[in-house]
Amino acid sequence: MINKYSRFDLPGQAENLFLTGARVIDPRQGIDQTLNLHIQNGNLNVGVDNVPEGADIIDLKGHWITPGWFDLHVHFREPGKEVAETIASGCQAAMNGGFTGVACMPNTNPPLDDAASVKWVLSQGKKFPVEINVIAAATKGRKGQELVEMSEIVEAGVRAFSDDGSPIHNSAVLRHSMEYANMLGARIFEHAEDPDLAADGSMNEGEWSTRLGVAGIPSIAESIDVIRCIEIAEFTGAAVHICHVSTRESVEWIRWAKQRKLRVTAEVCPHHLLLTEEACKDFDTNFKMNPPLRMEEDRKACWDAFLDGTLDVYCTDHAPHSWEDKTQEFDVAPFGVVGLETALGLAFTHFLSQGMSLEKLLDRVVYAPREILSLPAPEITTGSLANLTIIEPEARYKVNPDEFRSYSRNTPFKNWELQGRAKGVINRGFALIKGN
Template sequence: MILIKNGYVIDPKSGLEKTTDIEIEEGRIVSIGDRKPGDAYERVIDAKGLIVAPGLVDVHVHFRDPGFTYKEDIATGAAAAAAGGFTTVVCMANTKPVIDNLDTLTYVLDKGRATPIHVLSAAAVSKGFKGQELTNFEALTEAGAAGLTDDGIPLRDPLVVREAMRRAKELDIPISLHEEDPAFIASSGINQGAVSEKLHFGGAPAVSEQVMIARDCMLALDTGARVNIQHISSGPSVELVRTAQKLGADVWAESTPQHFSLTEEIVLEKGALAKVNPPIRTEADRLDIIEGLKDDTIQIIATDHAPHSEEEKARGLEKAPSGMIGLETSLALGITNLVHAGHLSMMHLLEKMTAKPAELYHMNAGALKVGKPADIVIFDEHEEWTVTDFKSKACNSPFTGMKLSGRVKYTICDGEVVYED
């Protein structure tokens, strides 16, 4: 048995928020707050002064396996997740080969089971990510796919999207969408605006996102499908989702830490490390995203953890790939830029990183409850640290060198300590 004592327990699913103890036995929570004196424990964790919460859930990560394991692999991705307080992640399908078939899906899930955390995977919406022919949704979900997405590539044909939503609705599985119409994009990864003009870089305008979100919100309303707008990046996009929700569409949205923490100016300082799809945009967009988080238009915080090698990111703005790692800084960025900045309570932040992502994907995760798996993060809200080394195989983060508040001290998955600071 493991005892976590004296911790300030926050569970968004039940609303529990108080100083209490948690007992763990055989991988499950056996008591919260009502332990019997005299019990013997294999380990006691004194969490006085620390927050004890459900293990974090990230529904948008790239572990690059199979096909691009020089960037990351499932083992190193899982280690990065554990260091960031995550006990459950959902991998995206843009591997090589694409996860549009049972063999590749099974490969990822089997390798995930060999890690100390829960590694799930989405499957592709379209065969080969070509946006034309749909995959076998039924077979893939029966084999364990958590959801469906062509993340990294927008689905351009509205009839294909509508049929995909219709079939996803029948199966009661979420479909997650990368919303950038390439017809509007001169060059991807940097917002088309003042900074791109200064750098003589074509850029990606916000309208490239907005036109696709408008279309897909209406298709979601039409089909009744559960649709997740991934890594939302602009203020009008938030308003489009808000309007669709008011109309009754089952539309969800994610925000990444980079989109609520940074503005396009970071590109002038960090160069290609700040190149990401969709781009980091203006201060007005950042503030609108925060408003969307506050009023729950944006229900989920997800990292879009996207590792690349140092050599790739050193190619310069034009040739470097878009993307940044995020698992090991996500919680601290939320604490620093949302909680300590006065935008969200700790309960509200944790809801977006535990209960809500679990709800979107119908997971048995994201909550502290007797009888449930003991997936837990313990962290110091106030400990300051400077972003330096990573458990990830990659180090492509624009946050390197920044001082943040909020340090993960322990991550526990299925009752086992899988990370300890």
């Protein structure tokens, strides 16, 4: 199937599009059946029997359609490091991976720490079926000292603040940022890390760091900050979101906080669910990220917490780095891996086969992330805006980074055999439906 919607640089307009033969799944509407969808000027008409006049017919037999997927944690490198990723290339990676929405972290250069820079990023990507959201810096220059002008930034459409890449190390600043964000209906996303404990570590502190002679980051460097966030959330009544959880101890504290009905949410990334520290044994920097790959007991704890909802969100921490940067020595190379173009295939191959229902997966990647940012959830109902992810569940392939739309190739999942991939996305009146 070659079609006029398969362009990445300028996706087709969903003016009059008839999608036929797909299994349509919208858990919140109680829909799970083969249905035809007609999309006119971006809006949905569900369950149409006859092909509307002049419509472009897309035969999607054997495909699934779900509400559009959302990645709550991505790093697009614009401004500052456009060789690794731009907002446009990041959107292309998102489309290729089946995501219709992303939340961009503010650790660009300069950082997104005022309303003007946030508005500029929000205004990019308008020609793509990917909504760009921004998580603005919590402190000026991400220096951890002085709060940004939160109310102006919230007015620009932001619902979350973070110094991601770094924690907010000063507890008084963290407290005030949480209180102030809370007053404005926003929340802090904490990159949970004690920088003194993490020091100059490059991987998890454990058996493998000792064997390899690489400086380690102990698991408590993360969990101590998780406890600090939970304590401040309880003390202030404010909400807090814990980024990229990687340790058993963090999971246990978050579970405890949720039992106490504190306003704590958390996210987990595919690499922490599928890999352990042993992967670093050949000093391949595509396994170097922060927080680092941990031990099997941590991986297992994260998986159990992801299944039971203690970890609310599945996100990628998509962190593109150029080949030049990533081919430096292990202890010098920057932290981070790309994720947008493998997350869906990994979920279909490894999560659905290990006891996670599709409904739960959609909760973690469609609904929970949007709820945390107070965004409306997409609905597959007549009259609503079409915001859809189209999936080819039977597609079998080997991950080939050279096929990525991201400018960067730093994936830890190269050559993994996956089943299930994104066929396309439709959102904001645009459609990208890949040809065969």
